Amino acid sequence: MATLDLNNISKSFGNTRVLHDIDLAIRDKEFVVFVGPSGCGKSTLLRIIAGLEEASAGKIVIGGTDVSNAHPVDRGISMVFQSYALYPHLTVFENIAFPLRVQKLADADLRTRVGRAAEILQLTDKLDLKPGQLSGGQRQRVAIGRSIVRNPKVFLFDEPLSNLDAALRGDMRVELSQLHRSLDATMVYVTHDQVEAMTMADRIVVLNKGRIEQFGTPMELYHHPATKFVAGFIGQPNMNLLPATVKSVTSSGITAVLPGDAVVTLPVEPGTVRQGDQIEVGIRPEDLVAAKGLRATVQVMERLGGVSITYGVLPGGTRICAALPGDTPVREGDTIDLGVPVDAAHAFDQSGAVLRRRNAPQIAG
Amino acid sequence: MMDRYTFLQKVGIYIAIAAFLTFVLLPFFEMFRVSLRPLDHLMSTPFRFWSDDFSFAAYKQMWISVPLLGRYILNSIFIATSVTTLTMIVVIPAAYAYARLQFPFKAISLAVFLGVNMFTGAVLLIPLYRVLRTLGLLNTYWAMIIPGVAFLIPTGIWLLRSYLEKIPRELEEAAYVDGASRMYTLRRVVIPLAVPGLIVVATSVFIGAYAQQFLFAIAFNNQREYQPLPAGIFEFVGYQQVTWNEMMAASLTGILPVMLIFLFLQKYLIAGLTAGAVKE
Numbered sequence: 001m002a003t004l005d006l007n008n009i010s011k012s013f014g015n016t017r018v019l020h021d022i023d024l025a026i027r028d029k030e031f032v033v034f035v036g037p038s039g040c041g042k043s044t045l046l047r048i049i050a051g052l053e054e055a056s057a058g059k060i061v062i063g064g065t066d067v068s069n070a071h072p073v074d075r076g077i078s079m080v081f082q083s084y085a086l087y088p089h090l091t092v093f094e095n096i097a098f099p100l101r102v103q104k105l106a107d108a109d110l111r112t113r114v115g116r117a118a119e120i121l122q123l124t125d126k127l128d129l130k131p132g133q134l135s136g137g138q139r140q141r142v143a144i145g146r147s148i149v150r151n152p153k154v155f156l157f158d159e160p161l162s163n164l165d166a167a168l169r170g171d172m173r174v175e176l177s178q179l180h181r182s183l184d185a186t187m188v189y190v191t192h193d194q195v196e197a198m199t200m201a202d203r204i205v206v207l208n209k210g211r212i213e214q215f216g217t218p219m220e221l222y223h224h225p226a227t228k229f230v231a232g233f234i235g236q237p238n239m240n241l242l243p244a245t246v247k248s249v250t251s252s253g254i255t256a257v258l259p260g261d262a263v264v265t266l267p268v269e270p271g272t273v274r275q276g277d278q279i280e281v282g283i284r285p286e287d288l289v290a291a292k293g294l295r296a297t298v299q300v301m302e303r304l305g306g307v308s309i310t311y312g313v314l315p316g317g318t319r320i321c322a323a324l325p326g327d328t329p330v331r332e333g334d335t336i337d338l339g340v341p342v343d344a345a346h347a348f349d350q351s352g353a354v355l356r357r358r359n360a361p362q363i364a365g
Numbered sequence: 366m367m368d369r370y371t372f373l374q375k376v377g378i379y380i381a382i383a384a385f386l387t388f389v390l391l392p393f394f395e396m397f398r399v400s401l402r403p404l405d406h407l408m409s410t411p412f413r414f415w416s417d418d419f420s421f422a423a424y425k426q427m428w429i430s431v432p433l434l435g436r437y438i439l440n441s442i443f444i445a446t447s448v449t450t451l452t453m454i455v456v457i458p459a460a461y462a463y464a465r466l467q468f469p470f471k472a473i474s475l476a477v478f479l480g481v482n483m484f485t486g487a488v489l490l491i492p493l494y495r496v497l498r499t500l501g502l503l504n505t506y507w508a509m510i511i512p513g514v515a516f517l518i519p520t521g522i523w524l525l526r527s528y529l530e531k532i533p534r535e536l537e538e539a540a541y542v543d544g545a546s547r548m549y550t551l552r553r554v555v556i557p558l559a560v561p562g563l564i565v566v567a568t569s570v571f572i573g574a575y576a577q578q579f580l581f582a583i584a585f586n587n588q589r590e591y592q593p594l595p596a597g598i599f600e601f602v603g604y605q606q607v608t609w610n611e612m613m614a615a616s617l618t619g620i621l622p623v624m625l626i627f628l629f630l631q632k633y634l635i636a637g638l639t640a641g642a643v644k645e
Binding site: 050051052071072073077078079081082083085087088089098099101102103146150 | 533535536538539540541542543544545549553554557558
């Protein structure tokens with residue numbers, strides 16, 4: 001059992017508070033991704049879990065044991081660093097064997113365990129090479145090998161794919177997901193890339209300015225973002241956030257006026273929103289359709305084949321992005337109609353909190 | 366590319382190099398010339414750069430004139446090697462501590478180290494003499510080794526610290542997460558990666574130790590058998606005359622082993638001095 005509980009973790013560097021009362025319960029064998037913009041505190045939080053950084057306040061509990069003051073090894077964690085942190089003067093074998101050498105493991109046992117790790121990571125024929133002779137993806141695997149050889153309870157990954165090129169990153173994402181399944185271990189993974197978060201995570205922690213914005217499964221975050229920040233962060237291309245004025249609040253939802261005087265009635269719980277309030281309406285580019293509604297002037301088209309990402313402006317200068325079918329006969333400079341599907345739209349009050357949707361789809365997975 | 370020069374620039378560079386090398390190497394050339402000529406020809410006028418009476422006779426005669434010459438050369442190497450070894454044993458952990466750990470008075474103590482270096486040994490000769498006398502170390506090898514080590518530690522720390530700071534911190538963090546102690550990390554990760562830097566520091570310490578021997582030897586040691594070469598060479602200064610040719614021959618012979626070592630270490634030196642200058 002390797003649950004990981006963070007209780008009220010705070011961290012300050014001097015007078016700067018970088019983490020505010022982080023409370024998190026990660027289940028056994030779960031793959032959790034910390035995601036957020038740079039400077040949101042995600043790496044600091046990981047380093048606190050690892051024991052490389054001391055929390056200013058709060059408790060870290062791994063597998064039911066309080067390890068707040070324990071050495072990384074006694075915490076049962078292992079960590080893969082962004083730069084791989086391989087020892088350039090040692091062979092791949094010795095790099096992977098390093099944690100076992102520290103433990104003074106018997107040579108025969110050590111050989112079997114390094115051999116097994118090398119087999120899992122397809123490094124068997126590379127064991128005599130030095131890290132400098134390996135490609136980026138292979139170095140990454142050696143770094144992972146060094147972390148699995150000790151059989152830790154919790155694996156920590158600090159942006160492990162950010163040094164790889166795009167194609168390799170895609171492959172490594174799949175490999176890491178498979179590794180997670182075959183090792184059956186708890187994994188915590190830090191990234192700034194929301195695609196990595198969406199594709200690999202069982203659950204995602206979205207961090208912003210040292211606070212947890214939301215903790216949930218990828219599809220929960222996609223369909224039910226708790227805040228404007230999460231809504232803008234999750235999903236590619238980013239969600240459109242259009243300023244709107246509340247015309248009326250009725251039992252069927254909120255009727256709002258969008259830029260260009262388009263009027264929509266959104267089926268959401270009104271909460272404290274009153275007539276005349278300013279709200280923001282969030283619409284994902286992939287939900288916009290060619291129909292009467294908003295009128296936009298197209299500025300840039302990105303034709304990706306299957307879809308055409310269309311960037312335009314609404315009257316009043318608000319930018320909007322729509323993912324239209326690949327062959328949409330639209331050119332830069334054209335004026336197009338974009339229909340707002342009210343069931344798929346989100347609404348946020350002035351504090352950035354979401355107004356609960358009534359007709360959201362069933363969450364898959 | 367930054368390393369492209371026009372023909373004129375190249376000519377200028379080579380002229381500058383030639384001027385510098387002439388300035389540095391001319392004394393050695395003169396030493397060599399003097400060592401090859403019989404003593405009574407040395408003072409002849411007019412001065413002749415080249416002559417037909419060159420011979421290696423002085424290189425044979427010097428061993429007879431100063432029977433302990435071999436011993437002096439070995440003493441020199443022994444003292445400089447001991448100073449270097451002891452200095453490195455102290456400097457490596459100290460430089461590592463300055464590069465990685467936080468402790469009170471870190472910056473001030475570093476500055477004080479540099480300040481100590483401002484004093485030459487000569488200023489401190491009398492107090493050092495008293496210290497060594499109290500410890501009963503006068504007229505032993507220690508009298509030349511201990512002050513040598515003391516004066517070379519500060520530079521060593523400064524040099525090595527800046528090199529160690531360039532080793533990525535993540536490597537040590539990875540070792541820490543894997544359960545390695547500070548000393549284990551130092552031994553298995555930091556020192557192997559710092560080898561080029563260690564060679565640079567050891568070389569500069571060795572040169573320093575070689576250069577400062579003379580002062581400590583004449584001040585703290587009367588024992589002929591312990592004298593290093595720079596002090597031993599004084600024996601060529603006689604009551605009647607100075608056998609310049611043999612003295613020069615002895616000096617060159619004494620430098621030779623050190624020069625050979627440098628020739629061998631040259632590639633490490635250049636690699637070490639420029640390592641970490643550019644992100645690889």
